[in-house]
Amino acid sequence: MARKIIAGLLFVLLTLSLSGCAGGTPQKGALPREINATYVALPLNVPSIVAKDQQLFEKAFQPDGITFRYHNIVAGPAQTEGLAAGSLDFASVLGGTSALLARAQGVDLKVIANYSMSPRGFGIIVPAAAPIKSVADLKGKKVGTAKGTIAHQLLAAALAKAGLSTRDVQFLHMELADAATAVQAGQLDAAVVGEPLLTKAVASGKARLLTDGEGLINAQIVVAVRGEFAKNYPDLVRRYLKVQQQAVDFVRAHRAEALAAAARENNMDLKAVEAIFPKYDFSLALDDKAVQELKHTAGFLKEVELLKPDVDVDKLVGELVDPSFLPQEPAQ
Numbered sequence: 001m002a003r004k005i006i007a008g009l010l011f012v013l014l015t016l017s018l019s020g021c022a023g024g025t026p027q028k029g030a031l032p033r034e035i036n037a038t039y040v041a042l043p044l045n046v047p048s049i050v051a052k053d054q055q056l057f058e059k060a061f062q063p064d065g066i067t068f069r070y071h072n073i074v075a076g077p078a079q080t081e082g083l084a085a086g087s088l089d090f091a092s093v094l095g096g097t098s099a100l101l102a103r104a105q106g107v108d109l110k111v112i113a114n115y116s117m118s119p120r121g122f123g124i125i126v127p128a129a130a131p132i133k134s135v136a137d138l139k140g141k142k143v144g145t146a147k148g149t150i151a152h153q154l155l156a157a158a159l160a161k162a163g164l165s166t167r168d169v170q171f172l173h174m175e176l177a178d179a180a181t182a183v184q185a186g187q188l189d190a191a192v193v194g195e196p197l198l199t200k201a202v203a204s205g206k207a208r209l210l211t212d213g214e215g216l217i218n219a220q221i222v223v224a225v226r227g228e229f230a231k232n233y234p235d236l237v238r239r240y241l242k243v244q245q246q247a248v249d250f251v252r253a254h255r256a257e258a259l260a261a262a263a264r265e266n267n268m269d270l271k272a273v274e275a276i277f278p279k280y281d282f283s284l285a286l287d288d289k290a291v292q293e294l295k296h297t298a299g300f301l302k303e304v305e306l307l308k309p310d311v312d313v314d315k316l317v318g319e320l321v322d323p324s325f326l327p328q329e330p331a332q
Contacts, residue, residue: 031064031065031066031233031236032066032089032229032233032236033065033066033067034066034067034068034069035057035061035066035067035068035069035089035090035236035240036069036071036082036087036088036089036090037057037068037069037070037071037088037089037090037091037092037240038070038071038072038073038079038082038088038090038091038092038093038094039052039070039071039072039073039092040072040073040074040092040093041262041265041266042074042196042266043118043121043194043195043196043197043276044121044195044196044262044266044273044276044277044280045093045115045116046251046258046259046261046262046277046280046282047115047244047247047248047250047251047282048092048093048247049258049261049262049265049266050247050250050251050258050261051243051244051246051247052070052265053261053265054247054250056243056246056247057240057243060239060240060242060243061236061239066236071088073088076091076094076095076097076098076099076149077098077101077102079091079094079098079224080094080098080099080101080102080107080109080224083102083107083108083109083224083225083226084102084107084108084109086226086228088226089225089226089229090223090224090225090226090229090240091109091223091224091225092115092223092244093115093116093221093223094115094221094222094223094224095149095150095220095221095222096111096150096220096221096222096293096294096297097148097149097150097153097297097300097301099111099222099224099294099320100294100297100298100301100307100316100317100320101148101301101306101307103316103319103320104307104308104311104316108226108227108228109224109225109226109227109320110224110225110227110230110320110321110322111222111223111224111286111294111320111321111322112223112224112225112230112237112241112286112322112323112325112326113222113223113241113244113284113285113286113323113325113326114220114221114222114223114283114284114285114286114290115221115222115223115282115284116219116220116221116280116281116282117218117219117220117221117280117281117283117290117293118195118213118219118221118279118280118281119212119213119214119215119216119217119218119219119279120212120213120214120279121194121195121198121212121213121219121276121279121280122150122151122154122192122193122194122195122198122212122213122217122219123154123192123193123198123209123210123211123212123213124138124143124154124155124158124190124191124192124209124210124211124212125180125183125190125191125192125193125198125201125202125207125208125209125210126183126189126190126207126208126210127183127184127186127188127189127206127207127208128205128206128207128208129186130189132189132190132210134162134210135158135159135161135162135164135210135211136162136163136164138159138162138164138168138169138189138190139164139168139169140168140169140170141169141170141189141190142169142170142172142188142189142190143155143169143170143171143172143188143189143190143191143192144171144172144173144174144178144179144182144183144188144190144191144192145171145172145173145174145176145179145191145192145193146173146174146175146176146179147171147173147304147306148301148304148306149176150194150217150219150220151176151192151193151194152192152300152304153217153297153300154192154213154216154217154219155169155171155192156300156303156304157213157216157217157300158211158216161216166304172188174191176191176192176193176194176197177193177197179191179192179193180193180197180198180200180201180207183201183206183207184201184204184206184207185206186206190210194219195276195279196266196268196272196276198212199272199275199276200272203272217293217296218289218293220290220293220294220297222290222294223241223244223284225237225240225325230322230325234325237325238325238327241284241325241326241327242327244284245284245327248282248283248284251282255277259273259274259277262277284326284327285326286321286323286326291317291321294317294320294321295313295314295317298311298313298316298317299313
C-alpha cells in the first residue's frame with residue numbers, strides 16, 4: 001500500500017514538473033516551441049526579403065525543433081503592442097520613434113541592433129508647378145505626413161534649419177501614401193514621404209523634391225526583442241542576429257540577386273529598386289552614431305509632445321539599447 005502511495009506521489013510530481021516546462025517561466029535548458037517575428041518588405045528592406053526568400057531563420061532554428069513564424073505587421077505601434085502582449089518575440093524592422101515611445105510607456109523591449117539608416121530615403125515633396133522654392137516657403141502652408149514618425153521628424157528638422165518650427169505650418173496628420181497622392185493632385189502644398197513613394201511621386205512629373213533627409217536626420221530603423229524573451233533565451237537572440245548579419249552579408253556579396261528578389265517581392269521595377277537601394281545602410285552596428293540618433297529622436301518626440309517634458313532622454317535610451325547580443329560585423 002505504501003509503495004502505491006509513493007508511486008502515486010512521484011507520478012503527480014513528475015506531471016507537475018513537465019507542465020511547468022510547457023508554459024509560464026521556462027525551466028533551465030528549455031527552449032520555446034516557436035519564435036514569432038515581424039516581416040516588413042517595404043520600403044526596401046532587402047536583408048529581410050533575402051532572409052525570408054532563402055528561409056534563413058527557419059533553417060537556423062529548425063535543428064532545435066523551433067518553428068520560426070513571420071507576421072506581416074508594418075505599423076510600428078502594432079509591432080510594439082505585439083511585443084507587449086507576448087505574441088511577438090522580435091520586431092525585425094521597427095522605427096526608432098516607435099521603440100522609444102513604447103519603452104517610455106512601459107513596454108519591456110530592447111533594441112538589440114540597428115536595421116538601417118536611410119536619410120535620403122525620406123523627402124519633402126511639393127506639386128511640380130508650385131511656387132515653393134525652399135523649406136522657408138512652407139510657412140503657413142498645408143503640409144501632410146504621419147505624426148510621430150521618421151517623416152515627421154524630417155519635417156521638424158528641415159523647418160528648424162530654416163528658422164521655423166512645425167507650428168509655422170498647417171500640419172495635417174495623414175498616411176504617407178495619402179499625402180503623396182494629395183500633393184500630386186495639387187490638393188496639398190507639401191508632403192513628407194519615404195521610399196518608394198518618394199521616387200514614384202517625382203517620376204510621375206506631378207511632384208518635385210524640395211529636400212531629402214541628408215544632413216538632417218538618419219532615418220533610423222532598429223531591431224527590437226521582447227525583454228522577457230531576451231532574458232530567458234539570450235543564445236537564441238544571438239543566433240537571430242547572426243542570421244540577420246548573414247542576410248546583410250549576402251546582400252553585399254550578391255547584390256544583383258538580392259535586388260532582383262526585392263523587386264519581385266515588392267512588385268517593383270528592377271531599375272527603380274537599383275536606383276533606391278544605394279540610399280540605405282544596413283549595418284547592424286549599435287555604435288555611438290546609432291545611439292545618438294535615438295537620443296535626437298527622443299528629443300524630437302518631446303518637442304512634438306509625444307514624450308513628456310520630464311522624460312530623461314539619456315536614461316530612456318540607456319534602458320532601451322542593449323548591444324551585447326550583436327555578432328562581430330566583418331570589416332568593410
